[in-house]
Amino acid sequence: MPDTDPxxxxxxxxRVRAAESEPxxxxxxxxxxxxxxxxxxxLAVGAFLAAGGYALMVVWSLLGGPVSPNxxxxxxxxxxxxxxxxxxxxxxxxxxAPATGSAPSATSGAGTGTVAETSTTLAPTKAATTAPAxxxxxxxxxxxxxxxxxxxxxxxxxxxxxxxx
Amino acid sequence: xxxxxxxxRAARAVPPRAHWLVxxxxxxxLTGILALDGLVHDEVGGEGSGGxxxxxxxxxxPAAILHGGxxxxxxxxxxxxxxxxxxxIALSFDDGPDPTWTPQILAVLARYHVPGxxxxxxxRVAQYPDLVRREVAAGDEIGIHTFTHDDLGTxxxxxxxFEFSQTQSVIEGAxxxxxxxxxxxxxxxxxxxxxxxxxxxxxAGAHGYVTVLTDRDSLDWERPGVAKIxxxxxxxxxxxxxxxMMHDAGGNRAQTLAALxxxxxxxxxxxYRFTTVSGLIGQxxxxxxxxxxxxxxGQVLIDAVRGSxxxxxxxxxxxxxxxxxxVIRLLLLLVAAGIHHRRRRRPRAAAASRPVPVSVIVPAxxxxxxxxxxxxxxxxxxxxxxxxxxxxxxxxxxxEIALRYAGNRVNxxxxxxxxxxxxxxxxxxxxxxxxxxxxxxxxxxEPDAIPRLAAYFADPTVGAVSGNAKVGNRKGLLGxxxxxxxVVGFNLDRRLYDLAGCMxxxxxxxxxxxxxxxxxxxxxSDDTLAEDTDLxxxxxxxxxxxxxxxxxxxxxxxPASLGQLWKQRYRWSYGTMQAMWKHxxxxxxxxxxxxxxxxxxxxxxxxxxxxxxxxxxxxxFAVWGLIFGxxxxxxxxxxxxxxxxxxxxxxxxxxxxxxxxxxxxVPLQQFVYRQLMYLVVIQSVVTxxxxxxxxxQRMERRGMSAPPSGGAPAVPPQRSARQSAxxxx
Numbered sequence: 028m029p030d031t032d033p034x035x036x037x038x039x040x041x042r043v044r045a046a047e048s049e050p051x052x053x054x055x056x057x058x059x060x061x062x063x064x065x066x067x068x069x070l071a072v073g074a075f076l077a078a079g080g081y082a083l084m085v086v087w088s089l090l091g092g093p094v095s096p097n098x099x100x101x102x103x104x105x106x107x108x109x110x111x112x113x114x115x116x117x118x119x120x121x122x123x124a125p126a127t128g129s130a131p132s133a134t135s136g137a138g139t140g141t142v143a144e145t146s147t148t149l150a151p152t153k154a155a156t157t158a159p160a161x162x163x164x165x166x167x168x169x170x171x172x173x174x175x176x177x178x179x180x181x182x183x184x185x186x187x188x189x190x191x192x
Numbered sequence: 193x194x195x196x197x198x199x200x201r202a203a204r205a206v207p208p209r210a211h212w213l214v215x216x217x218x219x220x221x222l223t224g225i226l227a228l229d230g231l232v233h234d235e236v237g238g239e240g241s242g243g244x245x246x247x248x249x250x251x252x253x254p255a256a257i258l259h260g261g262x263x264x265x266x267x268x269x270x271x272x273x274x275x276x277x278x279x280x281i282a283l284s285f286d287d288g289p290d291p292t293w294t295p296q297i298l299a300v301l302a303r304y305h306v307p308g309x310x311x312x313x314x315x316r317v318a319q320y321p322d323l324v325r326r327e328v329a330a331g332d333e334i335g336i337h338t339f340t341h342d343d344l345g346t347x348x349x350x351x352x353x354f355e356f357s358q359t360q361s362v363i364e365g366a367x368x369x370x371x372x373x374x375x376x377x378x379x380x381x382x383x384x385x386x387x388x389x390x391x392x393x394x395x396a397g398a399h400g401y402v403t404v405l406t407d408r409d410s411l412d413w414e415r416p417g418v419a420k421i422x423x424x425x426x427x428x429x430x431x432x433x434x435x436x437m438m439h440d441a442g443g444n445r446a447q448t449l450a451a452l453x454x455x456x457x458x459x460x461x462x463x464y465r466f467t468t469v470s471g472l473i474g475q476x477x478x479x480x481x482x483x484x485x486x487x488x489x490g491q492v493l494i495d496a497v498r499g500s501x502x503x504x505x506x507x508x509x510x511x512x513x514x515x516x517x518x519v520i521r522l523l524l525l526l527v528a529a530g531i532h533h534r535r536r537r538r539p540r541a542a543a544a545s546r547p548v549p550v551s552v553i554v555p556a557x558x559x560x561x562x563x564x565x566x567x568x569x570x571x572x573x574x575x576x577x578x579x580x581x582x583x584x585x586x587x588x589x590x591x592e593i594a595l596r597y598a599g600n601r602v603n604x605x606x607x608x609x610x611x612x613x614x615x616x617x618x619x620x621x622x623x624x625x626x627x628x629x630x631x632x633x634x635x636x637x638e639p640d641a642i643p644r645l646a647a648y649f650a651d652p653t654v655g656a657v658s659g660n661a662k663v664g665n666r667k668g669l670l671g672x673x674x675x676x677x678x679v680v681g682f683n684l685d686r687r688l689y690d691l692a693g694c695m696x697x698x699x700x701x702x703x704x705x706x707x708x709x710x711x712x713x714x715x716x717s718d719d720t721l722a723e724d725t726d727l728x729x730x731x732x733x734x735x736x737x738x739x740x741x742x743x744x745x746x747x748x749x750x751p752a753s754l755g756q757l758w759k760q761r762y763r764w765s766y767g768t769m770q771a772m773w774k775h776x777x778x779x780x781x782x783x784x785x786x787x788x789x790x791x792x793x794x795x796x797x798x799x800x801x802x803x804x805x806x807x808x809x810x811x812x813f814a815v816w817g818l819i820f821g822x823x824x825x826x827x828x829x830x831x832x833x834x835x836x837x838x839x840x841x842x843x844x845x846x847x848x849x850x851x852x853x854x855x856x857x858v859p860l861q862q863f864v865y866r867q868l869m870y871l872v873v874i875q876s877v878v879t880x881x882x883x884x885x886x887x888x889q890r891m892e893r894r895g896m897s898a899p900p901s902g903g904a905p906a907v908p909p910q911r912s913a914r915q916s917a918x919x920x921x
Contacts (some may be wrong), residue, residue: 054719055770058883067882068606069703071214078221081496085228088493097370098480102265102274102402102473 197247266397276433314339335373365490562634585609655736659702722767
């Protein structure tokens with residue numbers, strides 16, 4: 028121990044050199060035991076597996092098939108109007124279908140009374156509206172009629188307390 | 193790597209291979225990381241999203257939609273549009289989340305206790321998932337606004353699918369909910385839909401999305417002024433149902449914030465009830481919980497995006513630091529070279545006193561093609577000298593040729609092959625003069641090189657003198673590049689080393705040592721593959737100075753093929769690292785040794801080990817930037833750096849009296865040469881780390897006694913090339 032201290036502080040050259048040139052059976056850096064190589068190999072393999080594994084997960088995340096919205100429940104009824112696709116008559120027919128069909132599907136799918144109630148309330152409005160031009164009027168009519176009875180969504184139910192900031 | 197030495201016997205390398213795989217994987221991963229980062233940043237306002245298409249015909253759009261409400265449900269294959277209920281108003285905010293503005297918007301909404309609806313850009317969700325969580329927790333509604341803010345009208349089906357799915361996925365990962373609401377980027381009111389938009393709306397329905405447009409575009413993104421935004425939103429009379437479109441990202445949203453603070457109280461005073469989009473049309477909240485698999489999938493992407501953001505930021509810093517250091521280094525070199533050149537500490541010529549005799553030691557292993565020229569060039573020297581040729585077990589006609597010159601000035605010693613350090617030590621033991629010049633067996637000296645080297649020893653503190661080695665074979669791109677590298681290395685780096693008193697290498701091609709210095713360090717060690725560096729460092733640590741003699745010129749031959757250059761540089765790089773490690777304690781020593789350690793070793797560590805290790809990442813980053821990023825900026829930075837480099841090279845050429853015309857090939861160096869230089873360093877570092885060198889060194893020895901397969905580089909035009917080059921000057 029006392030030998031090393033002067034080395035560090037005064038840098039006595041002869042001893043340093045003697046210490047270096049004396050043994051040196053293996054050239055600088057060489058690890059004859061091969062231990063460093065094994066450790067490096069293991070580290071590399073480990074890093075490779077970790078990085079590759081995560082990369083695969085990212086690929087899965089990016090390309091793993093389409094992600095669709097979970098709630099495919101239809102809206103409780105096309106409340107103002109159905110808009111038939113203009114070009115074809117068949118589309119018009121198709122467009123009418125959901126309006127009438129939405130009430131059952133809403134009741135069965137969501138299973139909530141509110142939705143069913145809303146749809147039934149709205150169904151007549153829909154039936155009454157045939158021309159797109161009348162949409163705004165009917166919409167306001169239905170809305171005025173409905174406002175007190177409906178509390179469908181949680182945000183709308185209580186404008187002040189609902190937004191829990 | 194600065195040029196330092198003349199050609200040496202190329203070692204037969206058996207390099208490890210696995211690290212190239214590691215490098216390849218690293219580069220591939222890095223490319224992926226850059227791609228991911230580019231994907232999430234290529235959104236609002238990004239150059240990549242080419243903006244909206246020019247509106248076209250709306251013949252396909254049903255009139256009921258065009259003139260209908262702002263919420264369009266095409267999920268069941270039909271087309272139902274919904275009008276806002278009167279007396280209700282929904283504020284919707286597009287393009288977020290944004291770390292600056294979204295929290296402020298949320299704060300305003302909270303202050304007035306009103307909910308909002310946020311249409312989120314997937315790339316931003318991945319970057320700021322916490323904000324989405326906050327929005328959902330606050331009771332706000334969220335919807336998708338595509339992943340990259342792409343125009344859905346012109347996007348391909350695959351692209352749309354990606355835009356929908358990825359945005360949904362990251363929202364699920366971020367907030368654990370799934371949303372069926374979509375606002376197409378660049379959309380406004382229903383009557384602005386054209387056929388392309390309509391097709392996209394129908395496609396969105398097929399994917400399960402309800403398209404949410406607006407009937408009250410605040411146009412806040414134009415930043416028209418707070419008053420204008422307020423006027424755009426506020427209805428003239430009454431309380432018609434309103435779906436207001438605003439933005440919480442994509443630029444400075446201070447006006448939006450200010451307008452909200454005016455609008456909300458005004459509208460509340462008018463009797464409006466604030467709600468979300470679903471509430472506006474009398475529906476329940478459409479948000480549904482996501483499954484844990486969906487959350488995981490989104491979380492993976494969010495983490496990857498965050499990780500890539502960190503990597504890219506780190507890389508950008510690394511590149512900035514690299515660039516900064518490189519420029520500082522070049523400037524430092526320029527200044528140092530200028531000072532060194534002006535001082536011109538040319539020692540009072542030996543004419544003053546009697547010239548000190550010099551022993552020249554020529555280690556020769558299979559140098560039959562060059563040895564004659566080497567000896568003849570030495571014999572032309574007007575200086576008292578003895579020439580000791582050490583034939584190190586050559587298997588060709590080296591000995592025979594050398595012996596032709598044997599006489600009173602030339603002494604030929606033949607010994608069994610023992611490697612260059614052994615050959616040098618044999619010569620040193622035989623030498624009788626106080627100054628020893630060491631050179632390679634194929635170096636051609638200028639006639640006045642030796643007296644010029646010797647003159648520096650008039651200063652008793654000088655233990656070693658480096659000459660100026662020049663490339664003789666400058667034909668071809670590879671020769672030119674090495675020529676440039678040598679001129680720059682010898683005229684800039686070496687002058688800096690000289691000034692700073694930390695010369696790490698007196699080159700094996702042309703260097704002179706004081707006898708006492710050699711004796712003090714015990715001759716040439718074979719601990720490293722760069723015995724000249726090792727020797728120089730040892731001499732410096734023993735307390736002597738090493739200086740540079742720019743006017744002592746020797747011609748050397750550079751490797752003529754990439755393979756040979758690779759082997760040579762591998763040895764240099766690895767050997768230099770060995771020598772640095774061997775002499776690492778110089779870092780903590782005092783005097784000349786400390787100067788070597790703290791200045792020389794640090795410089796080498798930084799510029800010849802660490803920066804080259806970063807270089808491949810810099811290249812990947814630069815290529816990526818050129819192709820996908822700001823090509824103009826990238827190009828400008830690159831050109832600027834090149835200009836500094838060219839200026840430095842030009843100055844070096846001027847100092848050396850070389851013609852600067854070859855500098856046209858400097859820009860091309862960026863392509864093959866630069867990569868070769870850093871790959872060599874990577875290979876050396878890996879070799880050093882895993883410690884697998886012993887085999888190679890033994891191989892080398894065996895290779896030296898075997899026929900020269902990878903031994904001496906082919907040299908047919910060597911002499912003529914060298915002499916013609918010498919003649920030009």
